[in-house]
Amino acid sequence: MKVEARDVVVSLSGRPVLTGVDLEVRSGEVLGLxxxxxxxxxxxxxxxxxxIRPDGGAVEVGGLDVWSSTTREVARRCAVLTQDHATEVELSVLDLVLLGRIPHRTLLRRSDRDDEALARECLDRVDAAHLENRMLPTLSGxxxxxxxxARALAQQPKVLLLDEPTNHLDIAHQLELLSLVRRLGVTAVIALHDLTLAAAYCDRLALLDQGRLVAAGPPEEVLTPDRVRDVYGVACDVLVHPRTGRLLLALDLAASPAKESTA
Structure with a gap:
């Protein structure tokens, strides 16, 4: 399912945050933001x-204008993994994952065996089946x-939106999570800080700087030494992994110029 942002403008507290962003995410691809x-x-x-409602422009998911649609309609197409979530809610892991079924239930229908079976399947897919009966506050990051x-997967989304999903994960689970996202076969947009991980697991990359889209395309076209220096203020060499052929970024902090503050 395709995602399109056309001329999106957002200001928060009077400060411009996005300025005329145009971005297309193709159906079935994994795009790194x-x-x-x-x-x-x-x-x-x-x-x-x-x-966040944009001040201007339009956002569509599978041709559906998300801001002319209901939250339930959008939730049936998109699932989200955000950085901000409650950590002290007294819910069991299974009950938390079952919340992902809400967009597909009527007001009067509670979770049934089919929902529970799907929730357990989703937990198993993320290597968390053994946590089913644990309470959320007892979990590590x-x-x-x-x-x-797993809760996002329980929504059975056509589009998966992930905001820094590798936070709090050790390197093995970072790789497992990104590999899983690739295997799902859904359209995925993943905001990442690790450029080498983004190059390894994403079909295309979109690079933002000060609210503007400065580049979009295959990793080798987006992550050039000049562009990394200009956007991040860091000098680097772009190498090729000898076995996978994927890009590797070797940062040279000693040679990195200090990027001017925009505060």
Whole structure:
């Protein structure tokens, strides 16, 4: 399912955050959303899943204008894994994952055996089946992240939106999570800070800087040494992995210029 943002403009507290962003995410592809802190990555994701209404422009998911549709209609197409989530809610892991079924239930229908079977399947897919009976506040950061991904999968989305999903995960689980996202076969937009991980697991990359889209395309076209230096203020060499052929970024902090502050 395709995602389109056309000329999206967002200001928060009178400060421009996104300025005329045009982005197309092709059906079935994994797109990495990159940029420094404050570049607008999270804000762009939030315009897609109806958390921040843009001041101008349009956002469509599968041809559906998300801001002319209901939250339930959008939730049947899009699932979200955000950075901000409650950690002290007294819910069991299974009950939390079952919340992902809400967009597909009527007001009067409670979870049934089919829902529970699907929730357990989703937990198993993220290597968290053993956590089913644990309470959310007892989980580690990495465990919680996997459980929240299972909840997103329980929505059976056509589009998956992930905002820094590898936070709190050790390197093994970072790789497992991104590999899982690739295997799902759904359209995925992933905001990431790790450029090498983005190049390894994403079909295309979109690079934001100060609220503007400065580049979009295959990793080798987006992550050039000049562009990384200009956007991140870091010098690097772009190498090729000898076995996978994927890009590797070797950062040279000693040679990195200090990027001018935009505060």
């Amino acid at each position: 990159l940029g420094p802190n404050g570049s607008g990555k999270s804000t762009l994701l939030r315009t897609i899943y109806r958390a 990495g465990e919680r992240q996997r459980v929240l991904l």
